[in-house]
Amino acid sequence: xxxxxxxxxxxxxxxxxxxxxxxxxxxxxxxxxxxxxxxxxxxxxxxxxxxxxxxxxxxxxxxxxxxxxxxxxxxxxxxxxxxxxxxxxxxxxxxxxxxxxxxxxxxxxxxxxxxxxxxxxxxxxxxxxxxxxxxxx
Numbered sequence: 001x002x003x004x005x006x007x008x009x010x011x012x013x014x015x016x017x018x019x020x021x022x023x024x025x026x027x028x029x030x031x032x033x034x035x036x037x038x039x040x041x042x043x044x045x046x047x048x049x050x051x052x053x054x055x056x057x058x059x060x061x062x063x064x065x066x067x068x069x070x071x072x073x074x075x076x077x078x079x080x081x082x083x084x085x086x087x088x089x090x091x092x093x094x095x096x097x098x099x100x101x102x103x104x105x106x107x108x109x110x111x112x113x114x115x116x117x118x119x120x121x122x123x124x125x126x127x128x129x130x131x132x133x134x135x136x137x
Contacts, residue, residue: 004030004099007090009080010106011035016069018104023068029101031072034090036079 006022008015008031015033022031079093083103090098 004032004101006031006102006104007098007100008033008104008106009083009090010104010108011037011074011076012041012106012108014106014108015104016041018106019069019072020066022104023066031069032075032098032100033072034075034078034080034092034098036077036093038077040074040076 006027006029008018008022010018011033012035015035019031019033075092075098078096080090081093082091083089084091085103088100088103090100090103092098
């Protein structure tokens with residue numbers, strides 16, 4: 001399997017900006033962005049404000065892409081399960097293996113529920129909102 005350009009793991013704002021910066025720095029080779037969500041990068045704050053309130057469509061949260069990344073390949077809807085840094089390969093949730101020359105980790109964070117002893121009344125947990133959850137909820 002021949003190396004295939006730069007792999008950006010994380011298809012949110014960080015992944016988009018990484019791809020844009022690679023082009024701005026002069027990288028002319030292939031760039032593939034991998035993300036577990038089925039959507040192109042979107043702006044998260046409006047999800048909990050306008051979209052859930054029903055005053056804006058979810059489609060309106062999409063982030064604009066600079067023309068320099070028009071040729072970037074987006075592999076969406078499948079999580080990257082592992083990265084073999086020696087072999088320079090990524091294994092996706094479907095078992096497929098993808099080679100890369102360079103790797104950018106732009107995965108962001110996910111909330112974690114903390115186990116709390118006893119019944120802590122008055123405490124709340126605000127889950128991380130994704131576009132899919134806002135549209136489905």
